[in-house]
Amino acid sequence: ExxxxxxxxxxxxxxxxxxxxxxxxxxxxxxxxxxxxxxxxxxxxxxxxxxxxxxxxxxxxxxxxxxxxxxxxxxxxxxxxxxxxxxxxxxxxxxxxxxxxxxxxxxxxxxxxxxxxxxxxxxxxxxxxGDQSWLAERNLIYQKRRDIIMGWLPQVGMTARPPKGTLYVWAKAPAGVKCDAFALEALERTGVWITPGTAFGDHGDGYFRISLCVPEDRLIEAGERLSRL
Missing domain, CATH: 3.40.640.10 (Type I PLP-dependent aspartate aminotransferase-like (Major domain))
Structure with a gap:
């Protein structure tokens, strides 16, 4: 429209x-x-x-x-x-x-x-x-990773709608935070990289894309590190 x-x-x-x-x-x-x-x-x-x-x-x-x-x-x-x-x-x-x-x-x-x-x-x-049954098992792995990220987002001042699919969580940045600057600070101070939304265009400003392509223990550690920022 x-x-x-x-x-x-x-x-x-x-x-x-x-x-x-x-x-x-x-x-x-x-x-x-x-x-x-x-x-x-x-x-x-x-x-x-x-x-x-x-x-x-x-x-x-x-x-x-x-x-x-x-x-x-x-x-x-x-x-x-x-x-x-x-x-x-x-x-x-x-x-x-x-x-x-x-x-x-x-x-x-x-x-x-x-x-x-x-x-x-x-x-x-x-x-x-071939056998397609493993796809459902694979999706449960990604779903659990999504849930881990959704669990620690509030601890780092972020919010997100749980995605229905894909390999990413699209998280809203903390209020007043410039996503480019925050991403660089997070990398330098914690060793954790989250992709600033501006990597996908100007309308992505104020958001981060967080990947599910990381094992659970690393995602948990990432949340712990980011919470100390």
């Missing part, structure tokens, strides 16, 4: 990412339906980045944009094995959705490379076709 019509008519693409990096936010179904309706009205292609759909907590099921009525007319959904199967850096992903957009993407893709190393493709096939 906040996008002016004169901007919308000139916009060929809308990029959406949920569950979101860096905030961990999930997209309500009604929001996605409105996004599809908006794209159909203004002839916009929605590029829906959904690599965290299998990294969710507390029973949350991340939706696909393609579940929304009319989405296949205007949307392409991207996914990756990087997050679901811990294969970051392998550069294995997929795109599904509007046939015309996929055809255009294929034309571009076939002119910039010729595919990935065959053993990586074989490994990706094994990941996709």
């Amino acid at each position: 906040e996008i002016p019509a004169d901007i919308a008519v000139k916009s060929p693409i809308m990029w959406l990412n949920y569950p979101n990096n860096p905030t961990g936010a999930g997209a309500p179904i009604e929001f996605l339906k409105r996004a599809v309706d908006f794209a159909r009205e203004y002839d916009i292609v929605i590029c829906y980045d959904n690599p965290y759909c299998d990294l969710t907590f507390d029973g949350y099921v991340a939706p696909s944009i393609l579940e929304m009525p009319g989405a296949k007319d205007v949307a392409v959904e991207f996914n990756s094995l990087s997050k679901t199967y811990n294969m970051a850096g392998w550069r294995v992903g997929m795109a599904v959705g509007n046939a015309q957009a996929i055809e255009a993407l294929t034309t571009v893709k076939t002119n910039i490379d010729s595919g990935i190393f065959r053993p990586l493709q074989d490994a990706a096939t094994a990941a996709l076709t």
Whole structure:
């Protein structure tokens, strides 16, 4: 609703990412339906980045944009094995959705490379076709790490909404604190690094992204160190 019509008519693409990096936010179904309706009205292609759909907590099921009525007319959904199967850096992903957009993407893709190393493709096939039960166990590990961080945030003057998914907690900085300066001070005085929100743009000022990709004992220690600042 906040996008002016004169901007919308000139916009060929809308990029959406949920569950979101860096905030961990999930997209309500009604929001996605409105996004599809908006794209159909203004002839916009929605590029829906959904690599965290299998990294969710507390029973949350991340939706696909393609579940929304009319989405296949205007949307392409991207996914990756990087997050679901811990294969970051392998550069294995997929795109599904509007046939015309996929055809255009294929034309571009076939002119910039010729595919990935065959053993990586074989490994990706094994990941996709193998036993998937371990994913739930893995998600519980990340969920417990999230809960550890949520537990010590108040002790360091921060607050956050528990993320429904992704690998991050998006924490609000203590009142009056500049996140860049705080991050550097924390690193210098405690040896703990938390990413300032400004690393993701000006609108991230006043927030920190805290990663779940650290063992529990280290997260507990990080909270103890930060609480002494």
